[in-house]
Amino acid sequence: MTTVVMAPVPGPDSPAEPARKVRSVAGGADRVFHLSLRGAGLTVLIIMGTIGLFLFYRGAQALADDGPKFLYVQAWEPSSHNFGIATVIVGTLLIAMVAVIFAVPLATGVALYISEYAPRKLRRGLINLVDLMAAVPSVVFGLWGFYFLSEKVIPLAKFLSSHFGWVPFLGIRDADPNNPLEDLTIYKSSTFIAGIVVALMIMPIICSVMRESFTQAPIGEREGAYALGATRWGMIRAVVLPFGRGGMIGGTMLGLGRAMGETIAVYMIISPTFKIQPEILRSGANSVSSLIALKFGAASPFELSALMAAGLALFALTLVVNFGASAVIARTRSGQMT
Amino acid sequence: MTTTSPPYRGGRAAALDAPPAPDTGPAVEVRRSTVVRGQADVVVIVGAGAAALSLAAFLNTRVIASAGFGSFVVVAYLAFLLLYGVLVSLQDDPRAVRDRLASVIVHSLAAVALIALVFIVGFTFWRGREALPHLNFFTTDMQRAGPLDPLTVGGIVHGVFGTLIEITIALIITIPLGLACAVYLNEARGPLPKFVRTVVEAMTALPSIVAGLFILASVILTLGLVKSGLAAGLAISVMMLPIIIRASDVVIRLVPGSLREASLAMGAPQWRTVWHVVLPTARSGLTTAVLLGAARGIGETSPVLLTAGFGASLNFNIFGGPMVSLPLATFTFSQSPEHTMVARAFGAAVVLLVLVLVLFALARALGGRPAGELSPRAQRARAQQSQQDLARFTERDQMRRMGANYATS
Numbered sequence: 001m002t003t004v005v006m007a008p009v010p011g012p013d014s015p016a017e018p019a020r021k022v023r024s025v026a027g028g029a030d031r032v033f034h035l036s037l038r039g040a041g042l043t044v045l046i047i048m049g050t051i052g053l054f055l056f057y058r059g060a061q062a063l064a065d066d067g068p069k070f071l072y073v074q075a076w077e078p079s080s081h082n083f084g085i086a087t088v089i090v091g092t093l094l095i096a097m098v099a100v101i102f103a104v105p106l107a108t109g110v111a112l113y114i115s116e117y118a119p120r121k122l123r124r125g126l127i128n129l130v131d132l133m134a135a136v137p138s139v140v141f142g143l144w145g146f147y148f149l150s151e152k153v154i155p156l157a158k159f160l161s162s163h164f165g166w167v168p169f170l171g172i173r174d175a176d177p178n179n180p181l182e183d184l185t186i187y188k189s190s191t192f193i194a195g196i197v198v199a200l201m202i203m204p205i206i207c208s209v210m211r212e213s214f215t216q217a218p219i220g221e222r223e224g225a226y227a228l229g230a231t232r233w234g235m236i237r238a239v240v241l242p243f244g245r246g247g248m249i250g251g252t253m254l255g256l257g258r259a260m261g262e263t264i265a266v267y268m269i270i271s272p273t274f275k276i277q278p279e280i281l282r283s284g285a286n287s288v289s290s291l292i293a294l295k296f297g298a299a300s301p302f303e304l305s306a307l308m309a310a311g312l313a314l315f316a317l318t319l320v321v322n323f324g325a326s327a328v329i330a331r332t333r334s335g336q337m338t
Numbered sequence: 339m340t341t342t343s344p345p346y347r348g349g350r351a352a353a354l355d356a357p358p359a360p361d362t363g364p365a366v367e368v369r370r371s372t373v374v375r376g377q378a379d380v381v382v383i384v385g386a387g388a389a390a391l392s393l394a395a396f397l398n399t400r401v402i403a404s405a406g407f408g409s410f411v412v413v414a415y416l417a418f419l420l421l422y423g424v425l426v427s428l429q430d431d432p433r434a435v436r437d438r439l440a441s442v443i444v445h446s447l448a449a450v451a452l453i454a455l456v457f458i459v460g461f462t463f464w465r466g467r468e469a470l471p472h473l474n475f476f477t478t479d480m481q482r483a484g485p486l487d488p489l490t491v492g493g494i495v496h497g498v499f500g501t502l503i504e505i506t507i508a509l510i511i512t513i514p515l516g517l518a519c520a521v522y523l524n525e526a527r528g529p530l531p532k533f534v535r536t537v538v539e540a541m542t543a544l545p546s547i548v549a550g551l552f553i554l555a556s557v558i559l560t561l562g563l564v565k566s567g568l569a570a571g572l573a574i575s576v577m578m579l580p581i582i583i584r585a586s587d588v589v590i591r592l593v594p595g596s597l598r599e600a601s602l603a604m605g606a607p608q609w610r611t612v613w614h615v616v617l618p619t620a621r622s623g624l625t626t627a628v629l630l631g632a633a634r635g636i637g638e639t640s641p642v643l644l645t646a647g648f649g650a651s652l653n654f655n656i657f658g659g660p661m662v663s664l665p666l667a668t669f670t671f672s673q674s675p676e677h678t679m680v681a682r683a684f685g686a687a688v689v690l691l692v693l694v695l696v697l698f699a700l701a702r703a704l705g706g707r708p709a710g711e712l713s714p715r716a717q718r719a720r721a722q723q724s725q726q727d728l729a730r731f732t733e734r735d736q737m738r739r740m741g742a743n744y745a746t747s
Contacts, residue, residue: 027607029607029609030607030608030609032609033607033608033609033612034526034608036518037518037521037522037525037526038522038526038530039518040514040515040518040519040521040522041518041519041522041523041526041530041531041534042534043515043519044515044516044519044534044537044538044579044583045533045534045537047576047579048537048538048541048580049537050552050556051541051544051548051549051552051576054552054555054556054560055548055551055552055555057555057560058555058559058560105447106447106450106451107451108447109443109444109446109447109448109450109451110447110448110451110452112444112448113444113445113447113448114448116444117441117444117445117448118448126452128702129452129455129456130452130455131630131698132695132698133455135630135633135634135637135694135697135698136455136458136459136637136691136694137636137637137638137639137665137687137690137691137694138637138638138639138665139637139639139665139668139669139672139687139690140458140459140462140637140668140687140690140691141458142669142672143462143465143668143672143683143684143687144458144461144462146672147465147680148461152408155406155408155409156408200451200454200455200458203451203455204455207451231433231434231436231437232437232440232441233436233437233440233441234433234436234437236440254543257543258543260545261543261544261545261546261547261548262545263545263546263547263639263640264639264640264643264665264669268669268672268673289545289547289640292547292551292644293547293640293643293644296554296644304559307551308551308555311547311548311551314545314547314548315544315545315548318543318544318545318548319540321543322539322540322542322543323540326536326539326540
């Protein structure tokens with residue numbers, strides 16, 4: 001295990017020598033070293049593997065009680081055996097969708113700016129800034145979203161719902177935009193606002209994946225494009241974007257996974273509802289993680305079991321998205337270089 | 339990363355023409371300037387900007403009634419794009435127009451995103467200004483302060499210590515385990531490390547609330563530990579572990595194979611190779627990995643929310659009693675309708691942000707270099723070490739020579 005030695009290839013002038021058998025004997029210390037390394041690897045594997053198991057073990061009671069209803073009931077009343085994750089899963093997906101729709105153009109812009117447009121001196125600082133933003137705690141985003149954004153976004157939400165109400169998801173059925181005395185709280189605490197805040201939270205991670213793949217676009221191909229007379233944008237479209245497509249898709253999916261798991265910022269902004277709310281501009285939203293944060297405090301053992309089952313569903317959903325993301329990234333040219 | 343600037347933008351290739359080379363002899367060629375943004379471009383941009391502002395001002399005051407600042411910005415931006423495109427198309431072909439417009443859009447997207455991010459941090463600091471000047475905010479806990487008490491009573495010292503204790507527990511667990519696992523992924527062969535790597539990669543985006551639920555399900559409900567600082571530390575570890583392993587794995591993979599092979603060829607066993615060659619070479623990157631992982635772990639609210647419980651007093655006992663962390667304190671304060679509690683929430687958020695900033699700055703100061711590249715200080719140390727070795731070798735050679743002379747005489 002220690003050394004990999006190629007057997008000497010018989011040269012043209014040397015008589016054919018039988019290949020020597022190379023065997024490496026690991027010393028005692030090395031054997032201990034390997035055992036402990038394997039121990040660490042297995043420990044990590046066991047911790048990660050048992051997450052799903054424990055959630056299932058704790059959630060089994062609720063799942064057995066609820067049966068298939070768990071998937072489609074729009075309510076959360078475990079004490080009266082009437083609960084399901086339909087609302088929260090749809091709510092999670094809606095918030096994540098809004099977040100991705102806002103975050104992807106922004107992240108693409110920042111990534112392209114850093115890799116293609118920014119002056120060299122600025123580049124390092126900008127990369128650091130984006131990385132730093134990925135480390136800003138979600139509770140800070142939640143504070144900003146609740147105390148600043150949710151007020152400022154009302155005119156935009158009103159504009160969108162009154163002029164683009166025919167677009168699916170954007171309409172609000174019983175809103176009356178022409179009434180000057182309209183109650184504006186209908187536009188507050190919505191999926192839309194939560195989505196914008198989550199978008200800013202996932203933007204840095206999407207951006208750094210995209211930037212990695214953009215900067216790896218081969219310099220020969222870039223200069224080839226320029227030599228053929230391409231403008232800078234022509235070069236980007238012909239070389240950088242096709243090369244980085246895997247990074248763009250993979251980064252977006254990673255961001256989607258993050259967006260689905262976000263808890264505190266969403267919890268602070270939305271006002272929870274237990275009916276599927278497809279009108280994203282209307283007050284009232286929900287997500288799996290904020291449901292858990294909301295209900296776990298006063299939960300009886302059975303209710304806790306139901307929350308564990310909901311957590312298991314979230315866990316499975318993010319795992320699928322993340323595996324998809326890494327598969328997409330690994331399959332592309334830019335992904336294979338890392 | 340390219341260093342090339344586009345040699346051709348639009349139809350003006352004349353600027354690129356070389357000065358006529360003198361006929362007499364091979365004279366030194368004058369370096370040509372490939373800068374393509376001339377005075378005319380600046381005039382066009384400024385002109386389009388001024389026109390767009392005026393147009394937006396006109397539309398917003400005369401045509402669209404009761405429009406706010408937001409709509410002014412949007413109208414001005416769209417007008418700028420339109421006018422700029424038209425102005426460029428007067429002199430250049432459509433390709434150049436597309437190029438310029440794409441450039442404007444990329445610049446503005448980047449500006450919007452970066453300004454928004456900086457603004458979020460700035461907003462927190464601005465709103466935190468009410469609570470922060472009070473010294474008691476940093477020295478007392480909330481035991482004696484009710485929601486109606488002014489800011490001169492109570493503080494967040496329990497949150498600061500809670501955060502520090504919990505992150506210490508998490509680091510004690512994740513540094514050895516995470517680094518050992520990262521080394522395992524790189525040094526061991528066979529299918530198992532690959533499988534571990536796949537699992538770890540999938541877990542990097544583990545929702546933090548699931549990490550909290552896991553500790554709640556396993557350690558608290560099954561093993562019977564009470565909600566405490568230890569449980570919170572464990573939950574943060576579960577969340578941080580994949581992040582640290584992934585980042586360290588990438589760094590260790592960048593250690594040049596030649597260094598490793600040189601060490602093995604000298605007859606060093608693998609553990610010595612790892613300990614004396616691989617880890618020191620990657621030290622800078624490993625530091626960054628750990629510190630960035632800690633910065634992520636310190637800011638997480640939901641694992642702590644599920645596992646630590648909420649209390650108002652300072653608690654140093656990690657095995658029992660609620661231990662609040664800064665993000666949890668921020669979150670709980672912000673749920674109160676009282677103005678002073680909200681001010682405290684922003685104050686706690688500022689302290690938390692400062693902690694994260696410090697960790698981040700440390701990560702950048704101590705690390706961030708690619709494997710094998712040394713900081714100036716480390717380089718000086720290396721040089722000094724090398725000088726010492728040289729002196730030692732010469733001394734030894736002299737001693738040997740003297741010994742040889744002595745033997746022959």
